[in-house]
Amino acid sequence: MGRFILKRVLLSIVTLFILSIIVFVCAQVLPGDVGRSILGPFADQKSVDALNEELGANDPLPVQYWDWISGVLTGDMGESRAFRQPVEDVIGPALVNSAKLALIAFIIVVPLAIAGGVWAALKEGSFRDRFVSIGGLSATAVPDFVWAVLLIIIFALTLGIFPSTATAPPGSGFFEQLWYLILPALCLVFVLFGYIARMARAGTIESLDADYTRTAVIKGLPQKTVVRRHVLRNSLLPTIAVVATQLGYLIGGLVVIELIFNYNGLGQALVEAAQQNDIPMLQSGILIVGVVYLVATLCADISYSVLNPRVRLGAEQ
Amino acid sequence: MDPRQQRVDAIRARSTELENHIIDEYRGGKIGRREFVRRGAVVGMSVPLLTFLATACGVSTEDLEAEDKPQTAKPKQGGTLRVGQQQPPGALDPVLVNSQAGLTILGQTGEFLIWSDRELVPQPRLAESWKPNEDGSVWTFKLRKGVKFHDGKVMDAEDVASTFDRLADPDNTSNALSAFTGVLSKGGAKAVDASTVEFHLDAPNGNFPFLTSSDNYNTIILPKDYDGDWEKTFIGTGPWKLDRFEQGVGITLVPNRDYWAPGRRAVAERQEIVFYTNEQSLVLGFQGNEVDVVVQFSVSGGKALLTDETVITTELQSAAHRQVHLRTDKEPFRDKRVRQAMALLVDRRALVDGLLDTKADFGNDSPFAPIYRSTAEVEQRQQDVAKAKELLASAGKEQGFSVPLSGWQGFEMPDLAQLIQQDVREAGIRVALNITNQATYFGEATYGNSPWLDSTMGITEYGHRGVPNVVLGAPLKSDGTWNGAHFKNKRYDALVEDYVAAVDLDEQRRYAKQIQELLLDEVPIMFTYFYYFLSGAKDYVAGVETNAMGHTDVSRAGFT
Numbered sequence: 001m002g003r004f005i006l007k008r009v010l011l012s013i014v015t016l017f018i019l020s021i022i023v024f025v026c027a028q029v030l031p032g033d034v035g036r037s038i039l040g041p042f043a044d045q046k047s048v049d050a051l052n053e054e055l056g057a058n059d060p061l062p063v064q065y066w067d068w069i070s071g072v073l074t075g076d077m078g079e080s081r082a083f084r085q086p087v088e089d090v091i092g093p094a095l096v097n098s099a100k101l102a103l104i105a106f107i108i109v110v111p112l113a114i115a116g117g118v119w120a121a122l123k124e125g126s127f128r129d130r131f132v133s134i135g136g137l138s139a140t141a142v143p144d145f146v147w148a149v150l151l152i153i154i155f156a157l158t159l160g161i162f163p164s165t166a167t168a169p170p171g172s173g174f175f176e177q178l179w180y181l182i183l184p185a186l187c188l189v190f191v192l193f194g195y196i197a198r199m200a201r202a203g204t205i206e207s208l209d210a211d212y213t214r215t216a217v218i219k220g221l222p223q224k225t226v227v228r229r230h231v232l233r234n235s236l237l238p239t240i241a242v243v244a245t246q247l248g249y250l251i252g253g254l255v256v257i258e259l260i261f262n263y264n265g266l267g268q269a270l271v272e273a274a275q276q277n278d279i280p281m282l283q284s285g286i287l288i289v290g291v292v293y294l295v296a297t298l299c300a301d302i303s304y305s306v307l308n309p310r311v312r313l314g315a316e317q
Numbered sequence: 318m319d320p321r322q323q324r325v326d327a328i329r330a331r332s333t334e335l336e337n338h339i340i341d342e343y344r345g346g347k348i349g350r351r352e353f354v355r356r357g358a359v360v361g362m363s364v365p366l367l368t369f370l371a372t373a374c375g376v377s378t379e380d381l382e383a384e385d386k387p388q389t390a391k392p393k394q395g396g397t398l399r400v401g402q403q404q405p406p407g408a409l410d411p412v413l414v415n416s417q418a419g420l421t422i423l424g425q426t427g428e429f430l431i432w433s434d435r436e437l438v439p440q441p442r443l444a445e446s447w448k449p450n451e452d453g454s455v456w457t458f459k460l461r462k463g464v465k466f467h468d469g470k471v472m473d474a475e476d477v478a479s480t481f482d483r484l485a486d487p488d489n490t491s492n493a494l495s496a497f498t499g500v501l502s503k504g505g506a507k508a509v510d511a512s513t514v515e516f517h518l519d520a521p522n523g524n525f526p527f528l529t530s531s532d533n534y535n536t537i538i539l540p541k542d543y544d545g546d547w548e549k550t551f552i553g554t555g556p557w558k559l560d561r562f563e564q565g566v567g568i569t570l571v572p573n574r575d576y577w578a579p580g581r582r583a584v585a586e587r588q589e590i591v592f593y594t595n596e597q598s599l600v601l602g603f604q605g606n607e608v609d610v611v612v613q614f615s616v617s618g619g620k621a622l623l624t625d626e627t628v629i630t631t632e633l634q635s636a637a638h639r640q641v642h643l644r645t646d647k648e649p650f651r652d653k654r655v656r657q658a659m660a661l662l663v664d665r666r667a668l669v670d671g672l673l674d675t676k677a678d679f680g681n682d683s684p685f686a687p688i689y690r691s692t693a694e695v696e697q698r699q700q701d702v703a704k705a706k707e708l709l710a711s712a713g714k715e716q717g718f719s720v721p722l723s724g725w726q727g728f729e730m731p732d733l734a735q736l737i738q739q740d741v742r743e744a745g746i747r748v749a750l751n752i753t754n755q756a757t758y759f760g761e762a763t764y765g766n767s768p769w770l771d772s773t774m775g776i777t778e779y780g781h782r783g784v785p786n787v788v789l790g791a792p793l794k795s796d797g798t799w800n801g802a803h804f805k806n807k808r809y810d811a812l813v814e815d816y817v818a819a820v821d822l823d824e825q826r827r828y829a830k831q832i833q834e835l836l837l838d839e840v841p842i843m844f845t846y847f848y849y850f851l852s853g854a855k856d857y858v859a860g861v862e863t864n865a866m867g868h869t870d871v872s873r874a875g876f877t
Contacts, residue, residue: 030756032756032757032759032760032761033760033761033762035490036759036761036762037756038407038413039413039415039490039492040415040416040492041759041762041769042415042495042762042791042799043415043490043492043494043495043762044487044490044494044495044498044798045762045763045798046487046494047487047489047490047491047494048490048762050487050488050490051490082406082407082408083407083408083564084407084408084410084545085408085548085564089564090564090565093563093564093565094565152601152605156601156605157601157604157605160605160606163602163605163607164598164601164602164604164605164607165593165598165601165602165605165607167566167567167591167592169567169589169591170561170563170566170567170569170589171561258594259594259595259598260597260598261598262592262593262594262595262598262599262602264564264565264566264592264594268594269565272406272594275754275755275756276406276407277756
């Protein structure tokens, strides 16, 4: 097991290194000049030149890459060019915000979707199966921004139950923050439910059809025990992989939701960094999203291997 | 003799020639009351003095006083006022701020020497008075005494001089350099004594007070030892002090109990500024009662607010506009008849009524917006398709031509581009739209590296300014750094220099008329409208003051 984890961690490090190069190269092709982006199109050219010099934007690319990556390795992500602050000070709160929203959405959607998928699979072809499958798929098919606007109009503007933004006032406590995050989290639940539920449903149907399930039933085990001990253990394997890949999306990809709900999350911070040519912010932000993806995938792999020893043994051999 | 007349005579005896000239014009009925106050204030006459003179010369001050009063009921003391605005895109440093979202914050805790009000009348703030020398090349400002920064230190002339020195120093990369280049250089601001500052200008400038005012929003007065860490303290002399600042979330401000003007101390007990990342969220938040005041919204983004009965909207005339440049050195616009035809094909009424819901003034192809007092009477250009076709035929382009129109995806500009495309099609002109993102459009913002400055035809946004000097220079003068039209005209350059140097309004207006007529004939840039500044407050809020630059003063605002 230890060898398996070590191998996965080493692979993740290599992946991150490659990602850092790709991110750095991509950031260089952004249109516009760094100093100009910060000072604005109407700023004096002398000011722009002086700022570019001060920010090191005129240094050769390998020098810029080395400055950045060596800083990241020692915990210094550099200074945000737009905000004139350490990148970690700007990106940190955004990452925490994204994590809060992702966590709430996860806590709601994962058990709900898995339960829905299994519930539907247990009566394949029935009304409840169609309800979960078609309903879930329909909810997923509706774009997140449509859900966002719909929920705001109904629950914020018409009924006045929830706030229309996700950002709680400064100094808000846990429950107030939670209250502000309910609507955007619901949007994500609608978007993700169908996807996760369908995976859980398909895995359950397959497991229900497997020899080991049939044997368990013939042995006379009650249905609940069969489902809990034999079906779920196997049916959730593909679902875990799906859930893990969604984590990266939830942390760094919720640009539209964050925009509509006025939420200062990582997705929005990255878009702004790209618009303002804030390369240190952009590079470090994408790298963080990459780390989240890799950690989530690693966790999924480990869970997978715990549930399915064949994976672990195969990797060790 | 009537004691009032005696006082008038005494005032006139100590007034300068220019001040007496303004008084004579008012007495002779050549200018109205509002203009009298504005012109007098620009050359440094105090508003109370001007109000007295307006009365003494037989004109009621009733209207004047009414203008200065909030239009709504008196607010109650206390409460937390929540103000919604767009999130500043970068660091909040008064030296660097270059955005609408940033400037509204500077004006909360910081103050200017002069406040440019909604009528563009300069009102004394940290400066009590100001006077030019004879040719307008040296301006002397008398500062208010007893003003303290939030840290308790007394503000003096050294602080003021160092504030302007910092902004005029190219090494500090200040946004204010676009206004100060060629006007005020580093070292030009000198502290004469503790409460007097002299500005020695690079060239005479009749509108210099506006460059020290809220119109030039980087000029909030900072301590002489300011070292760029404004976000930690929001230091200034204003009626609000920083309580808490959370990046990307908002700011909480509390009243400055030591504020120098007791009558202007904050009415509310707290002000919470809430940041919104986009206009749609801002409008929704305002409709959902999450904020009580919205600093600014556009017609396209906030149409719902214009008809909302619970919202009091404020519409202020402004000089903000979109320029549509036509490359004068490149086909098909080398011939001015083609440029004139383009301007005649555009239906300005449809733009103002349709695109901007009537919240705009017509543009007349020059930077002289109707809000400027120096704007002269010149016949308004109207759509005239027949004449446009005639001009095209005489220029050998009766079959029309194809031309690309560049711009970026922001505000109402893509819609403007489409409407122009539609209008000029009537004369066989085929416009291919090339709408990109902002960074691509502006590029490096230098000639040869920027669609903004290199395109044959392009749309560029320009914000409000208290005086047209910058827009007369950079986009239109032969050596202008933003001259997308590549317009080179020696007569124009000379006229602008004369206009900028003129201290007297009559003189300014004389040059303005010539500039307006020249630009109307040459059409290097189409100025089709000057849109209004729109802001809103809930009907239970009173006392919000805004100006067209976007400053929102809520120090006297509160709940009714």
